[in-house]
Ligand SMILES: Cc1ncc(COP(=O)(O)O)c(C=O)c1O
């Protein structure tokens with residue numbers, strides 16, 4: 001779809017786009033609260049309808065009745081590989097290369113350490129100065145542990161010297177929504193002999209990714225954003241087959257050992273990606289993720305991408321109409337450089353976000369001045385974007401956000 005010319009007066013045009021949306025059916029797979037326009041699926045995805053029954057079954061029948069027999073009888077033990085493969089299918093990973101478990105931060109530690117150990121003669125780890133804090137902290141921590149130097153770079157001007165062991169970046173900038181040229185960066189890093197670790201938190205389920213085709217050396221991501229696995233849902237690690245044998249993973253937990261129930265005193269890695277298992281999987285959370293992944297049945301990621309960009313086009317067009325109020329679009333306009341969110345800059349971004357919540361529109365705020373609006377194409381409609389931007393226009397026009405109750409309380413948790 002090309003650029004839109006939809007004006008704030010034209011809700012019927014948004015309705016027409018919904019009427020011919022090939023993904024319209026997917027909204028029925030979610031429980032989205034009535035009267036809420038949810039633009040925060042890039043932080044916590046909405047609740048897929050099937051999750052409740054799956055978790056209740058895991059609690060009442062599997063845990064309550066079947067008790068410990070559930071590790072085998074209800075497939076608890078194999079959840080990390082099973083769910084991992086289903087996530088892998090959404091990021092271009094053939095089976096046997098993706099494991100689900102722990103947090104993104106833990107998986108970053110695993111991936112960065114193992115990646116650096118693949119290049120023992122090199123001393124530098126590159127990360128993005130604007131990367132999500134946990135990515136930067138863990139790059140520093142791994143560098144300290146292995147005696148490397150963690151260097152901050154701008155992905156747009158990446159240069160990879162002969163001393164670089166690892167290039168570790170997020171595909172999408174969590175603040176601006178900019179999508180980096182993942183193919184070109186991977187190619188550049190490989191040409192210089194480095195390995196590449198991608199953080200796909202803001203890409204998995206938001207746009208097509210082809211990890212195998214890319215030749216990525218490792219990747220991580222969460223499942224609580226566009227994969228809708230729920231609060232605190234476990235993350236995932238992609239470790240391609242070609243590195244599995246050589247990968248020296250730092251967290252050698254007992255469930256990643258060959259024959260874990262042999263209970264031997266010394267570690268020996270399991271075959272394949274199972275070696276990336278660490279401790280006991282968080283069964284209830286992983287059952288939720290597994291059920292959440294059902295929303296992808298029959299969904300074409302190319303259609304998800306097309307709708308994500310079209311929703312973004314609509315949002316950007318309407319935001320451009322609000323320039324007179326000091327609102328600017330910071331997300332790149334070119335579709336190829338956009339993830340699945342649009343970030344708007346305004347000196348009162350926090351207050352605007354709070355006033356929007358009062359009107360039933362939920363986005364989020366990133367300091368110091370960004371209003372971040374996430375676009376999850378499976379459950380968002382064009383009219384939702386229209387209604388959100390219409391509400392924003394009303395707030396700005398009436399100065400609603402200047403009300404004292406919207407002032408930022410510095411002690412509040414900003415989600
Ligand atoms: C790019 C990126 N990496 C990592 C994380 C979070 O890591 P964790 O799942 O360990 O909280 C986030 C968001 O929370 C993120 O946006």
Ligand SMILES: Nc1c(O)cccc1C(=O)C[C@H](N)C(=O)O
Nearest residue numbers: 042043044132174201232414415
């Ligand atoms: N993981 C989160 C959490 O536990 C609480 C609040 C927010 C988050 C997030 O996911 C933040 C998110 N990664 C971001 O892009 O800013």
